[in-house]
Structures are given as structure tokens and as C-alpha cells.
Amino acid sequence: MVERIEDLNLPNAVIARLIKESLPDSASVSKEARGAIARAASVFAIFVTSSSTALAHKQNHKTITAKDILQTLAELDFESFVPSLTEDLEVYRKMVKDKKESKANKKDTSSSENANASSTAVAEEAIE
């Protein structure tokens, strides 16, 4: 759980890098502007989450999935994000699957039963 309020801020260095990457080389950002963008990013995350939660509730499922997030983004006028996110998600799924497989293979040597249970848990790992 969150112990300090700073744990909810997004890391400054990463924010600065993301901003810089999106701008022409000659451009820079004032500290206040960077702070405003960082805050907007946190608010965006909360906004997307609560909208997805509402959507999931409407459809009577409890667990928020990537599909809910994508659908929410489209409804919130961020459909331009969806194609790129769908691609990233494919890559992410493959990565998780590969990890699971290599893990299962390793587990085989010790106890295969445990590995099956665990890898399912990895896929379904959820926020409490």
C-alpha cells in the first residue's frame, strides 16, 4: 500500500525524458511546466482508471482488463492511442507468455505441479 504521498508521483526523470522525446531537439521545458504535465499525467491515470471501473461495473465484471482500458480510452476521445497500445499489448503478452514458459520449464526439474499453479497465478495476477 502507499505509505508516502510521494509514492504517487510519477518519477521526474522519466517525465522529463518522455517530454523531451516528444519535442524538437531545440525545445525545452520549464520546471513549472514539467510539474504541470506530470500532474496532468497522474490525473489522467486516475481518470482512465475510474472510467474503466465504471465500465466494468456496467458489464458486471470485477476485474479491470486491458480491453476495458482500451474501450474507455476510445470513449474518452483518446482513440488515437488505441492502435499503438494494442501493438504494445501484443508484445507484452508475448513477453509474459515466454517468461511463463521458461519458468515452467525450469520448475519441471523441481516440482511441475507447483509451476502450473504459479504460472496461472502470474497471468491472473491482480490488484487486491
Added chain:
Amino acid sequence: MASEDLFENEFSEEQDLELQQAMETEAEEAGEAKESPEVIEETPENPPAESATEPVADKPLTNGTKPSADHDARMTQLPMARIRNIMKLDPDLHMANNEAVFTVAKAVELFIASLSRESYTYTAQSKKKTIQKRDVEMAISAVDSLMFLDGAMNF
């Protein structure tokens, strides 16, 4: 999160605070599997000493769309744990799977990029190079889909 604990003694790649050693090994595995070691950001110093790399090397080549895809930290620039904490602020949120957290993290990255570009149009209009807070505020009030930020920015 409990499931991560199951692997704690097994292999460090699942841990949030991954060991440098594990990262190097993973990078090495990735290079072997994809036959493209030159695209790896951090060139590993040591070859993997364990036989544990074998299953990974058997992966089909199609898995290698991104050489950096071996770890969560490599796929999202923003830390997933932090995004997860922010999401948990929603009292109505019961559960969200890792894919959902990943998608939000990526969406926030895209959001930062698009808000920056939008803000910069106002910077450029006033013939400046440095984005000021005013530019960000103007971008927010000009774009309809950013309406949700109104009133959320002054605290």
C-alpha cells in the same frame, strides 16, 4: 502480487527490484534468441553461466519483435508499480490485471507526449523555445478531450 513471491527464490527476473545480474543474463538470452545482439542497449559483460538459459533460446523468432521486451521495466518507461498505486486510489477498483496496468502505463506515456506537443504549439506561437506552465494551461483549455483536467490542476 502474491504470485511473485512464489518465485522469489527461484529467479530474480520477476521481482520489482531486479538484480543487475539477472538483467544481464536476460539481455544475453534475448540476444541469443533473436540473433540480433547489436540492438541490445547494455552489452552484457559475461556470458550466461547457467543452463537455465536453454528454454529461452528455444523460443521462436517471432517472439523477438522488441529486443527490450524481456522485462516490464524495459517495456514501459514509467514504473508499473507506481501506476498500480495510482490506480488503487480508486475506491471502486476491485481488481485490475497486469495487462490493464501495463496498458494504463503506456497510455500515460502517450498522454505525456501528446500534451507536450500540444503545449509546444503555444510555445512556438509566442516564438519561444521553452515550454512555460501557461502553455500547458492553454493546451488544456483548448483541447476538448482534456476537459477532465479543468479544476484538477490547482492544488
